[in-house]
Amino acid sequence: MKSKKTKYSKSKYKLKKYRHRKKKSVFARAKRRFSEYFSYWTKQGYRKQRNWIDLDNASKLFPSVMNATDTKVFRFTATVKDDIDPKLLQMALDQSYKHFPLYRGVLRRGIFWYYYEESDLHPVVEKETDYPCRSLFHYDEKQLLFRVLYYRNRIHLEVFHALSDGTGASWFLQLLITNYVLLRYPESRSERIELPEEFQYTRYESGSQLDDSFTRYFNKKKNEKSINVKEMNPDESEKRKWKRVYQIYGRKTQDNRMQIIESEMPAKDLLKISKDRNITLSVLLTAIFIESIHKTIKRKNKERSVTISVPINLRQFYQSHSARNFFATTLIGYTFGQEGKTDTFDEICECVAEQYSTATKVENIEHKLFSLVKLEKNLALRIIIRPLKNLILRLANKINNLSITAALSNMGKISFPKNIEEYVDQIYVYITASRPQFACITHKGILTINFSSPYQDTEIQMNFLRRLTEMGIPVTIGANDVNPPNTKQDADHSDYLFEQQLVQRENQA
């Protein structure tokens, strides 16, 4: 049936083409081509002066340091009740796209810096057929910095980190999913939509969305007052001395795809455990992560630090509705094998909790950001041409990475308008990474912890999740296949090996 249809359409196409050829003589066609050619030089449309904006402080790093493995793309996944209807998803995307002028931007290269340029491109939803978080930026192509994919009952929003951070992208996701559910389930429209408190419409206003909050708050000239405040408070968080920061290495996946392991669990249970210990959820997860990484270290006789890079959303400290990047990172860690310490889980928790409380103080973040923005505005750095700047940034990033073992980001809670909420199930989020990393987000009381890693090894993830199940938390996981059989023969062979393995096991038992 299907082949017939394509055949028919093909022949129809050919016929049409043929007719068209017969009608117009060679001369007429040449005339048309030439009139088209000359219209290029006269039409106004081709002379459009595109609006452009500069990248913000955090974004400047991403296009320079991205590579084939670490594409700096992150993905939000929302699961809804039924399989996705692509046409309705496209309609929902069209509606949401209108409200986010930022997402119309394409990234381009200048002589000194990258910049965003406005485009007329139109996003198209696609079925997910490739591995997650493929690269979204090519230096010589104008392409949008996000994509929307669907698979079964899942909607994926993939965003290049230079465009937006998790919080900014989650607003787009909220709008996209809300629009989709309203289209897909007409019964959800009957009631008046009640927006939750954090769902203000102002966020979709174009002016506030494109705001470069880094320059607004951390440009020295404009904010001398806060600098004075800073100088009065001597730096409390003296740089901790890490001892030989552990670096995770492993077998890379064969074609540079990310190893994704998503896990979901009731948030309530975890919150109860963290309350019993009198710590926050972030502290608990960080401590478990540090502990599970430490379990994989082979030689434990010497002092070794395990450090975790944690992003802090700055919108909680500074009034900003910018959908662009507005975050800072801080380093939280624990040194194992110190004298007078037994490295129990309680000790790790205590140490981590203390670091969280100092790291999330406004003045400590402010200090770092002022210096970062100052560095960005440094004339000597600014006049270096971009290719050289890329090299410098890449090198600086490598050096900085030497003090980081792994990373995590807690996205907190995400919610949807009341009548939409019942159609939306779990939300997942993950980030490409040059080292094992996880991101977590809570929706409708389900916490999802999503690991991404460039390596095939899963020991850290296993330690982490086993630790959770030991605490009595029911965990469900899902993973992508990083070593799929390439041919049918391969598949059959691995089936055979697997059966053999099972038989052996039964014999042993």
Added chain:
Amino acid sequence: MKYCNSCKIKIKGSPRVCPLCKEPAVDAITKFSKEESTKAGTKNAELSEVNSIEADGSFDPFPIVPLHYKQYTLLTVLSAISIFVYVIMWLIYLKFPESGLLPRYIFFALVSLWLLVSAIVRKRRNVAKSILYQFNILSVLLLLLDKLSDWSGWSITYAIPLLVCVALFAIIIAIGFIQKEFGDYVLYLGAVAIAGLIPLLFIIFGWVDVLWPSILSIALSSIMLILLIIFRYRLIVHELKKRLHL
């Protein structure tokens, strides 16, 4: 839905092994029936939960994507051919030194081929940029060739000025038919036009005896520049501001 006995974790979809510990995963249902036959009373509650999850029908959360490697086959084949050709030529030269096939010419030819082709491939997305690169590479190569074969000045007398004219026409014709935004091309067109003024130096310093190619190139380039400045001044300023912002 599967279940891993060692991790005590439910697994979505139907993987044969637990993605975490690589141990074989059991079907949530078989586990349930097996355990029921052994009848461990305390475990019943946990098992009924496992079973209930199975009922809602889970599937693999990710599509299975076959491995794809970057295809460098053509590149390796071409480099092998280049090396092969070079070695053969070298051998021919050793056998017949009087043939005039100097190995340095062969080397030069291969290197220039590689340079030109790689520039075309890398810059294929912007035709004006591609032509600018081709023009630059070719000019340098021709200068070198002139130098290699006992300097007689043909490169700066004829080759480079005429190359400028060709490049200018090529850009104007190509972008008119491609019909994309002029802003993407205007600066490259301008750059070629400015390069077309370089033969002025050749005339001033008296490096060339035959003047007409240089004059042709200067004339064409200056006409192009003047036209650009008169008709596209605002666009050029806009593009320059955008690309040169500090």
